[in-house]
Amino acid sequence: xxxxxxxxxxxxxxxxxxxxxxxxxxxxxxxxxxxxxxxxxxxxxxxxxxxxxxxxxxxxxxxxxxxxxxxxxxxxxxxxxxxxxxxxxxxxxxxxxxxxxxxxxxxxxxxxxxxxxxxxxxxxxxxxxxxxxxxxxxxxxxxxxxxxxxxxxxxxxxxxxxxxxxxxxxxxxxxxxxxxxxxxxxxxxxxxxxxxxxxxxxxxxxxxxxxxxxxxxxxxxxxxxxxxxxxxxxxxxxxxxxxxxxxxxxxxxxxxxxxxxxxxxxxxxxxxxxxxxxxxxxxxxxxxxxxxxxxxxxxxxxxxxxxxxxxxxxxxxxxxxxxxxxxxxxxxxxxxxxxxxxxxxxxxxxxxxxxxxxxxxxxxxxxxxxxxxxxxxxxxxxxxxxxxxxxxxxxxxxxxxxxxxxxxxxxxxxxxxxxxxxxxxxxxxxxxxxxxxxxxxxxxxx
Numbered sequence: 521x522x523x524x525x526x527x528x529x530x531x532x533x534x535x536x537x538x539x540x541x542x543x544x545x546x547x548x549x550x551x552x553x554x555x556x557x558x559x560x561x562x563x564x565x566x567x568x569x570x571x572x573x574x575x576x577x578x579x580x581x582x583x584x585x586x587x588x589x590x591x592x593x594x595x596x597x598x599x600x601x602x603x604x605x606x607x608x609x610x611x612x613x614x615x616x617x618x619x620x621x622x623x624x625x626x627x628x629x630x631x632x633x634x635x636x637x638x639x640x641x642x643x644x645x646x647x648x649x650x651x652x653x654x655x656x657x658x659x660x661x662x663x664x665x666x667x668x669x670x671x672x673x674x675x676x677x678x679x680x681x682x683x684x685x686x687x688x689x690x691x692x693x694x695x696x697x698x699x700x701x702x703x704x705x706x707x708x709x710x711x712x713x714x715x716x717x718x719x720x721x722x723x724x725x726x727x728x729x730x731x732x733x734x735x736x737x738x739x740x741x742x743x744x745x746x747x748x749x750x751x752x753x754x755x756x757x758x759x760x761x762x763x764x765x766x767x768x769x770x771x772x773x774x775x776x777x778x779x780x781x782x783x784x785x786x787x788x789x790x791x792x793x794x795x796x797x798x799x800x801x802x803x804x805x806x807x808x809x810x811x812x813x814x815x816x817x818x819x820x821x822x823x824x825x826x827x828x829x830x831x832x833x834x835x836x837x838x839x840x841x842x843x844x845x846x847x848x849x850x851x852x853x854x855x856x857x858x859x860x861x862x863x864x865x866x867x868x869x870x871x872x873x874x875x876x877x878x879x880x881x882x883x884x885x886x887x888x889x890x891x892x893x894x895x896x897x898x899x900x901x902x903x904x905x906x907x908x909x910x911x912x913x914x915x916x917x918x919x920x921x922x923x924x925x926x927x928x929x930x931x932x933x934x935x936x937x938x939x940x941x942x943x944x945x946x947x948x949x950x951x952x953x954x955x956x957x958x959x960x961x962x963x964x965x966x
Contacts, residue, residue: 555779556958560867562772569765576758583751590744593737600734607727614723618716625712632705638698645691834928836906840884840965841932843915844949847875851948854961860945869959870914870952877919877947879938882931884913884951884965889927889935898950899942902935916950917941 668674842848851874856867887906894900898916902923905912919939929935940947953962 555776555783557867557869558772558776558779561864562769562776564864564866565765565769565772569762569769572758572762572765576755576762579751579755579758583748583755586744586748586751590741590748593741593744597734597737597741600730600737604727604730604734607723607730611723611727614719618720621712621716625709628705628709628712632702632709635698635702635705638694834886834888834930836886836908836911837931838885838909840913840953840962841882842966843882843884843913843951844873844875844879844938845882846879846938847873849874851946854959854963861943867959870916870950871962873949873951874946875938875948877938877940879949880934881915881918881936881938881949883929883933883935884931885909885911886929886931886933887913889923889925889929892921892923892925892927895942897943899944900936900939901942901950904929904935910955912954914950914952914954916952917944917948919947 668677850871852868852872854868854871858864881902883904885904885906887904889902890905890912891901891903898914900918900921901914901916902918902921903912903914915936917938917940918936919941920937921935922937923929923935938947938949944950951962953960953965
């Protein structure tokens with residue numbers, strides 16, 4: 521009896537050790553999957569960093585181009601300032617010339633007035649001569665000579681006729697000269713006024729054109745300075761973003777190293793448990809050998825008791841059934857996506873089956889429950905190992921768990937109820953299939 525009790529205790533110890541090993545063997549792939557996710561998240565951050573660096577380079581090129589154009593525009597503005605100053609000097613010189621010409625114009629106008637007065641005087645003299653001729657009759661030069669009294673009077677009359685003819689000719693010549701002079705002076709006045717007006721207008725047009733061009737350049741300068749300020753602000757934003765991404769990459773690297781250390785520790789513990797299992801098996805074999813025939817009869821009795829138990833076999837069939845019979849709606853498939861809660865692109869390692877709260881979740885195949893519990897990401901979840909196939913299935917975000925760690929379940933057995941625990945936006949079953957610790961698309965099995 522004592523030997524039988526020892527053998528029974530030994531078998532219980534071995535069963536406990538096997539359960540621990542199964543749990544650790546299923547948790548290790550879970551950590552491995554988490555490590556793979558962390559590495560992919562780090563890779564995504566590194567891609568973001570590369571994209572950000574490319575954007576920084578492009579922004580810097582734009583800034584360099586703007587700075588170069590701004591330098592050209594500032595040089596053009598300085599050149600225009602010099603041209604405007606030259607134009608102002610020319611205008612000042614022209615204004616001095618205009619002042620001189622205005623003085624000359626004033627003198628010309630005075631001469632014109634004098635010429636008009638001379639013309640008026642000659643005109644009055646001509647009128648007096650005509651009046652005298654009217655009063656004394658239309659006496660011609662011959663009549664004056666024939667009316668001489670003697671030879672002395674004749675010569676006197678000849679001299680008088682010469683003087684009178686010369687006087688009449690002078691009156692006509694002076695009148696014609698005055699008229700010619702007036703015409704020339706009027707022409708000079710008009711020409712001077714026209715030349716001064718055109719010269720002044722040309723300078724004013726040139727000055728206005730230079731000022732307009734300078735105004736356009738100043739507007740372009742303002743646009744470039746505004747663009748430069750905007751891109752400098754954007755460049756600073758990209759630099760801050762780069763620092764933030766690099767900080768996240770460093771933090772993610774730390775998480776990866778921690779996860780690798782944790783995974784290594786789990787593997788070490790697995791190796792220890794494996795060695796303990798081998799030692800326990802060896803001890804069991806030694807105990808069985810020493811028990812003899814009494815052990816055989818005890819085994820026969822135990823066999824009779826075992827046949828009366830009603831637990832599940834946990835045998836796997838090698839094929840999967842749909843885990844949520846109440847719904848075949850896939851709300852989010854396997855693959856990369858924008859996370860609905862965290863807003864970043866990351867691998868969605870399972871298939872989300874949308875359903876109602878409390879809908880039954882079935883074991884896709886028979887196996888052993890290697891984990892039934894809670895974490896912040898999956899919420900309430902169950903992991904089942906299917907030894908004959910090497911697959912592990914995971915059912916997450918459950919409202920209620922109906923199995924426990926170490927329990928054997930059959931294909932189609934209800935293991936949990938649909939819920940929305942952990943990182944979830946609504947009731948559904950997150951269904952994963954893992955092979956050697958790496959997730960695969962579950963839809964390949966249906």
